[in-house]
Amino acid sequence: MTPGDEEIRAAVFAWLERESGRNDGLFSWAGLHGGFRLPDGRRLPLVSQMGIWCPKVCDAALSIRTAAPKPNQPPPYEDSFDEGAGLLRYRYRGADPEAWDNRRLREAMTRGKPLVWLVGVRPGIYLAEWPVAIVGDHPGALTFEVQLLRGLELPRREALGEDSAVRRYVSAKRYARLHQRAFRERVLAAYREQCAFCRLGHRELLDAAHIVPDSEGGEPVVPNGLSLCKLHHAAFDGLFIGVHPDRRVIEVQRRIREEEDGPMLEHGLKLLHGKRIHQPRSRVARPDHRFLETRFERFRAVRLAS
Ligand SMILES: [Zn+2]
Structure with a gap:
């Protein structure tokens, strides 16, 4: 029927x-x-x-x-x-x-x-x-x-x-x-389901981070996003880590780099310093310079204050 x-x-x-x-x-x-x-x-x-x-x-x-x-x-x-x-x-x-x-x-x-x-x-x-x-x-x-x-x-x-x-x-x-x-x-698709900082490739452990936060008018568009693993998302939001807008290189706050601790701190954070971020193949999907610059200024302000 x-x-x-x-x-x-x-x-x-x-x-x-x-x-x-x-x-x-x-x-x-x-x-x-x-x-x-x-x-x-x-x-x-x-x-x-x-x-x-x-x-x-x-x-x-x-x-x-x-x-x-x-x-x-x-x-x-x-x-x-x-x-x-x-x-x-x-x-x-x-x-x-x-x-x-x-x-x-x-x-x-x-x-x-x-x-x-x-x-x-x-x-x-x-x-x-x-x-x-x-x-x-x-x-x-x-x-x-x-x-x-x-x-x-x-x-x-x-x-x-x-x-x-x-x-x-x-x-x-x-x-x-x-x-x-x-x-x-x-x-996540633009970054082929990998963390932009460490290349971890498990989607369950990945977030789409805003470069300029939502609360500050950052739009949910791919050039304002970074695919980051949970650790690096929190570290990026907490301004432990910054991304240089021109060189696309990761910077880790000096006080973190000078800390001594186990392998998580060593490999998870300290060793990222100076590494280039992994970016999407498509140019239009890559992080926008203005957004990175806005974020990097905040990162730098913390660095100068500490
Ligand atoms: Zn990561």
């Missing part, structure tokens, strides 16, 4: 849940396009070449997609998130509000159908966010408004008005998480 639209969406969400546990939350284009088999044996892809995907078996759009941004642009570059409103503004495909795919997405709004939002973190690799709801449509601005509803209990998701403060808050929180996650993945 052919499953109905509601059953299909539930099966899609269950599949995403299972798969995300298996692949650290990352989905490949091939995996999404291959999709899975419905109870009646038919294969259901979760994406198509079009940004808005509505399979024949569904009554309205099932997924929307945002392409991976370029390394020096914040994700997602063409669909913007309004944090105050807790809303993603998702661009129409093309400029015709009545185009087939824009109509299918509008139907998801009018029929109250939950969807999946796929966010490109790098070419061919996506993070998935579900359920999301289309809550507004602005043909004049060629945009839909989308809320992220994961974590909201089902009755609240449906019973609360679209504009409730709870929904906006949940949506903004989910987006912030997704945004951080996308930054991490893009930085």
